[in-house]
Amino acid sequence: MEKEKLLQTLSKQGITEETIQAIAKVPRELFIGNNTPETAYKNIALPIDYDQTISQPYTVAYMIDLLELSPGKKVLELGGGTGYSAAVMWEKMKRQGELYSLELIPGLQKTGKQNLAKAGYKEIHLICKDGKKGYPEHAPYDRVVIAAAVSTLAKEITEQLKEEGILVFPQQTSQNACIMTKIKKKKQGFETSTHGYFAFVPFV
Template identity: 35%
Template sequence: MDTNRDLIDELIRTGYLKSERLIRAFEKVDRKDFVPLEFMAEAYGNYPLAIGYGQTISQPATVAFMLEKLQPELGDKVLDVGCGSGWQTALLAELIGPTGRIVGIEIKDNLVILGNQNLKKYNYQNAKIIKGNGWQGLPETAPFAKIIVAAAAEKIPKALAEQLEIGGRLVIPVGKGQQDIVVVDRIDESHFKEQHYPGFIFVPLVEH
């Protein structure tokens, strides 16, 4: 695929991109602005790409699937865990609008710098990436309406579930080897509901 339009049309055709708001976000936020120069010719391929430091920018179909499940709304406060080069963070900044707020956390210093440099291309005032541990989340900024994780945990991190507001939603890949994408809804202070979608592979959510 040669253009962002080609990629979007493919994701619509295959059923990964559905909602009008998410389609508009994909139109506005161009994946090529978030891939390394050496992979620029492959920016619109529907597969992960290496971004250095042992990390990848996720497959577009997977990003679309997870964002459709997350259902971010205008004005939401969002935590983006493992944001890499910042593409998903930028898509979320579009989806929540100027009244929303998104904080990305990334454990690798070089990727914090890279992600923020890429976000500056779009001049977002509602988004930033800081260094943090995805297993611990960001308790000082919680609660969040939505939390999304782009790396796999062997189990759902308790800290992340507890940082959801009542009615909030967490989307995270869980398991060893091949993972399920798990959608966790917080029903009340102590009750959560899970939905599982199998068949995905992510890099692991590292702790240090």
Template identity: 35%
Template sequence: MRELTAQLRESGVLKNPALKSAFEQVDRADFVPAALRAQAYEDQALPTVGGQTISQPSTVAFMLEKLDPKPANKILDVGFGSAWTTALLASIAGDAGAVYGLEVRPDVFRFGEQNLKKYNFSNVRLRAGSGNDGWPEHAPYDRILVSAAAQVIPEALVEQLAVGGRMVLPVVDSGAGRGNEGMFNQSIVVVHKLKSGKLHQQKFPGFVFVPLVK
């Protein structure tokens, strides 16, 4: 992972020292099917199970840079899939923090759960369920990461975001045509919940994710 991490730093997409450390500690090869381990260090999306994918490292780095997770944060990871992002977030949050992972598809849930068992994180809890509903029992969250594209920003996730918190998610562009592999064109949206309760949004176009399933 050190070579891949160095490439991401050289390209300018990975800047945060805490993220760099997490990328070096959490091996992406542990979160892909065994037959694809040799390709885990390439900057490309890879198939996992049930037609799902693990996002390319540069996209994950971009999203986590925008999320800006901190030690002791309470974090919700929606659509955790392979659980690579869950492990990265757990590494940063540390023992004083907590990461709650949601995955709606049973086969994908099992795949991610088994991957995560390769690491001894004591600060992670997983649940099978719809990302649109969030996990209200543990709200509010300092950070929310969504790794599947929503048609609109789910209201439940907005409600579960702490004041001063940040959420990063892909959203289908309004009126967009279909892009590569039949997916809709999407943007990564960064949502800040201000002290006033109002939302400030930033939009970064040009991404493709699987859809957020209800």
């Protein structure tokens, strides 16, 4: 019932049907740490261990819409957390392609990996690694998403995009606000657009 209510809310907020279907397939209750199960489908951010948060479903869905995901893409996520957004992306990709997710905090990466395995997403690579300069090992990528506030974007990250590749990240504009930013790599350079204000924990 709560899940259905959330899906209806996301639809009213303008999230695409494909992303809503992906969210419907992911058991969010497996990704929320010590929060009570009844909070799983509330449209709010939730605190998790190590002073981190799991973003509200709307924020996850909005970023995934901006990524323009489709099956067969190679995707890099920086800031994997509990694994939830990676699971939604993988469903949006129809479980086809490659998905690498980096998480710096060892305990959180371990938890995220366990969550993904429990939910049946064993093909997602959740790796314990510092992602401030991306992940050159498997570059170039069709899509890159950063799930935390970035004040200065490392040029190495945009260099790891394929031509026509898309990067989505929250650009820190002040202590409490970020502007959602989308960069598309074109033959002649980069095309940048902005998409509203959000709150995120800092990218570490």
